[in-house]
Amino acid sequence: MAGLAAARALRLQGWDVVVLDKGRGVGGRLATRRIEQARADHGAQYFSATTAEFRKVVQELLADNVIAQWEPAQPSPADTATDQLHYVGIDGMNAVAKALSRNLTVLTSQTVVSFRVDGSQWLVETEAGASYRADALLITVPAPQALALADRSGFMLSTANRSALSAISYQPCIAVMAALHQPVSMPNAIRYETGDIAWVADNWQKGISPGQPSVTLHANADFSRTHFDDDLNAIGRQLIDQLPDLIPAASISTVQVHRWRYSLADQRHPSPLLVAEAPLPLLFGGDGFGEGNVEGAFTSGLAMAKACSADL
Numbered sequence: 001m002a003g004l005a006a007a008r009a010l011r012l013q014g015w016d017v018v019v020l021d022k023g024r025g026v027g028g029r030l031a032t033r034r035i036e037q038a039r040a041d042h043g044a045q046y047f048s049a050t051t052a053e054f055r056k057v058v059q060e061l062l063a064d065n066v067i068a069q070w071e072p073a074q075p076s077p078a079d080t081a082t083d084q085l086h087y088v089g090i091d092g093m094n095a096v097a098k099a100l101s102r103n104l105t106v107l108t109s110q111t112v113v114s115f116r117v118d119g120s121q122w123l124v125e126t127e128a129g130a131s132y133r134a135d136a137l138l139i140t141v142p143a144p145q146a147l148a149l150a151d152r153s154g155f156m157l158s159t160a161n162r163s164a165l166s167a168i169s170y171q172p173c174i175a176v177m178a179a180l181h182q183p184v185s186m187p188n189a190i191r192y193e194t195g196d197i198a199w200v201a202d203n204w205q206k207g208i209s210p211g212q213p214s215v216t217l218h219a220n221a222d223f224s225r226t227h228f229d230d231d232l233n234a235i236g237r238q239l240i241d242q243l244p245d246l247i248p249a250a251s252i253s254t255v256q257v258h259r260w261r262y263s264l265a266d267q268r269h270p271s272p273l274l275v276a277e278a279p280l281p282l283l284f285g286g287d288g289f290g291e292g293n294v295e296g297a298f299t300s301g302l303a304m305a306k307a308c309s310a311d312l
């Protein structure tokens with residue numbers, strides 16, 4: 001979201017922008033998976049739109065039938081505090097990223113492994129051996145990955161920049177998705193305060209999985225941290241077996257599990273971006289900067305684009 005928001009804003013300002021993403025598809029944690037005839041959102045579940053800039057994008061996405069309003073049966077404390085509307089992708093959260101990437105040059109399966117100054121430009125290299133030149137470089141991967149990339153590149157971050165990036169941290173999250181034989185009886189989503197499970201959502205009621213019912217379950221941060229490297233199939237079963245009344249074993253057709261090393265940013269940089277001390281424009285952003293959610297990632301990307309244009 002941060003990268004796409006920045007790219008869209010820079011394109012509008014006349015920049016020639018290339019987005020490189022290591023994923024097979026676009027979207028990062030705006031992630032939707034197909035299992036049998038079902039769809040399941042396994043990353044972000046829904047999003048808010050509190051700023052004028054993001055609301056404008058939301059209006060466009062509503063008009064294009066990419067998103068719909070959706071309210072969780074149990075709002076989070078943050079939801080209640082802001083009393084805002086919430087949205088989901090009609091075909092899943094990944095559809096939001098797909099829509100935002102229209103008319104942009106987004107190259108997927110491009111893992112960036114290094115960047116350095118070469119002459120008067122940045123030279124960015126990928127694992128597959130491709131290289132790209134740019135006047136400005138915006139890095140929107142989770143902060144621990146950004147630090148690792150800078151180190152691998154031999155790029156000397158200033159002490160202040162390094163400590164700012166090092167201070168950002170993320171909770172892990174194990175996500176379990178189950179395609180079902182028949183719908184289950186539950187509210188559209190349930191938030192748990194105790195136990196190993198933090199969240200269960202019914203993707204069928206959410207409207208993203210009309211072809212076959214499915215549910216998404218998120219383990220809480222403690223459980224995810226403790227079991228992060230365990231056998232995923234066993235962990236998936238162990239979690240889903242904790243909800244026999246909600247998701248009876250007989251209703252389950254296929255279970256898949258995804259491990260998010262970086263899910264929600266629990267320690268964040270206070271401002272929406274970090275301008276690095278470098279000979280050419282180099283900006284860090286993403287959801288580790290600012291609000292720490294889908295909207296925060298968008299706001300960060302927009303702020304990066306503004307700073308980039310102001311810099312050059």
Ligand SMILES: Cc1cc2nc3c(=O)[nH]c(=O)nc-3n(C[C@H](O)[C@H](O)[C@H](O)COP(=O)(O)OP(=O)(O)OC[C@H]3O[C@@H](n4cnc5c(N)ncnc54)[C@H](O)[C@@H]3O)c2cc1C
Binds near residue numbers: 023029030260
């Ligand atoms: C389980 C879970 C539940 C969540 N629930 C919600 C929610 O309900 N509401 C909400 O608002 N937010 C939620 N979030 C958070 C939300 O998904 C994120 O805040 C937001 O999507 C982050 O966007 P981003 O652009 O900062 O990062 P990302 O989406 O992580 O994008 C970073 C991109 O960088 C790419 N990348 C990484 N390394 C490289 C490399 N070396 N080379 C090239 N590309 C690279 C990745 O492939 C990825 O596409 C949730 C997240 C998770 C995981």
